[in-house]
Amino acid sequence: MTSQTPVEWLGAPDTPWVFVHAHPDDESLLTAGTMRRVSEAGRRTVVVFATDGAAGLADSPPGPQLAARREAEALASAAVLGCDRVEFLGYADSGLDGDVPGGFCGVPVAQAAERLAALLIEERAGVVTSYDASGGYGHPDHVQVHQVVAAAARQAATPLLLEATVDRDQLLRVLRLVNAVGLLPTGVAMDRFSTSFVPGADITHRVDVRRYASVKRASMMAHASQAGGGDGLRTLRLLRRLPMPLFRRICGTEWFVQRDV
Numbered sequence: 671m672t673s674q675t676p677v678e679w680l681g682a683p684d685t686p687w688v689f690v691h692a693h694p695d696d697e698s699l700l701t702a703g704t705m706r707r708v709s710e711a712g713r714r715t716v717v718v719f720a721t722d723g724a725a726g727l728a729d730s731p732p733g734p735q736l737a738a739r740r741e742a743e744a745l746a747s748a749a750v751l752g753c754d755r756v757e758f759l760g761y762a763d764s765g766l767d768g769d770v771p772g773g774f775c776g777v778p779v780a781q782a783a784e785r786l787a788a789l790l791i792e793e794r795a796g797v798v799t800s801y802d803a804s805g806g807y808g809h810p811d812h813v814q815v816h817q818v819v820a821a822a823a824r825q826a827a828t829p830l831l832l833e834a835t836v837d838r839d840q841l842l843r844v845l846r847l848v849n850a851v852g853l854l855p856t857g858v859a860m861d862r863f864s865t866s867f868v869p870g871a872d873i874t875h876r877v878d879v880r881r882y883a884s885v886k887r888a889s890m891m892a893h894a895s896q897a898g899g900g901d902g903l904r905t906l907r908l909l910r911r912l913p914m915p916l917f918r919r920i921c922g923t924e925w926f927v928q929r930d931v
């Protein structure tokens with residue numbers, strides 16, 4: 671946190687939080703520590719997954735079997751994080767290039783927002799989380815989450831909208847560190863990250879989650895399908911392998927940008 675005390679950003683004891691994510695495993699990377707912290711503070715904690723994750727890189731082929739596996743992994747992760755409710759909107763994973771027919775990124779924003787707004791109203795959500803405008807690193811489903819949550823929060827008049835992101839300046843420092851200890855896979859272009867997420871100066875909330883490092887790691891371990899498949903930099907695979915002190919240092923903060931609803 672920059673200027674507010676934890677009590678202020680957590681909201682009143684009866685403030686429900688709704689965390690919206692594009693795919694199963696995004697929660698473990700971006701908001702796992704905050705979710706557990708919110709849950710331990712006694713706030714109702716709800717996680718919503720927009721897509722089934724069936725087009726994700728994994729150690730098994732895309733399709734319904736992968737979707738079922740990813741749903742089970744999401745439920746296991748949510749249990750670790752103390753979630754009271756897990757909701758799957760059931761849209762198709764658009765794939766990194768956004769070319770999966772019927773994918774979430776092609777769904778009209780108003781249509782998806784109406785469904786999410788109904789959930790926010792039902793939960794009397796005091797806080798909803800989303801993604802930054804670039805979707806972090808540009809995945810079309812993440813960009814769509816940014817737009818859909820903004821519209822839903824407006825419709826439901828949710829008081830606080832926090833966009834989960836990463837402090838880009840810190841990310842670049844961490845990548846240099848990981849590179850220095852020889853853990854960065856070859857062929858990873860650092861300049862790919864120079865325009866992702868948001869600059870440190872734009873961050874409004876820095877949540878200290880060092881106390882929840884082992885919980886966050888357990889959430890990542892629940893997404894076993896995401897530790898394999900694909901080439902180059904697989905964030906989950908990399909993080910799961912880090913020695914715990916380094917993991918705590920790298921994953922011990924979660925970042926948000928507060929947006930007007």
Ligand SMILES: [Zn+2]
Pocket residue numbers: 692693696809812
């Ligand atoms: Zn994702």
